[in-house]
Amino acid sequence: MINYTDFGDLSSILSQNYDLFEVHIISLEWARQIFQTLERSRNVIMHSGELGNRDIERIGTNIRDWISQVG
Numbered sequence: 472m473i474n475y476t477d478f479g480d481l482s483s484i485l486s487q488n489y490d491l492f493e494v495h496i497i498s499l500e501w502a503r504q505i506f507q508t509l510e511r512s513r514n515v516i517m518h519s520g521e522l523g524n525r526d527i528e529r530i531g532t533n534i535r536d537w538i539s540q541v542g
Contacts, residue, residue: 478510495541505533
């Protein structure tokens with residue numbers, strides 16, 4: 472079922488199971504913000520759009536932040 476999960480679904484999963492993720496996630500709002508940023512870029516790509524350099528840099532920053540926090 473995880474293969475059918477969207478970024479918005481991930482926020483819901485975290486919210487409903489926060490006790491399992493609390494050790495790794497700064498806050499639910501922090502995670503939601505990252506998911507929203509990534510989802511906007513994903514939507515552009517999935518609808519045959521191209522990301523600009525700033526969008527690509529933003530994705531990289533968010534992914535690095537996620538990895539440094541969550542591992």
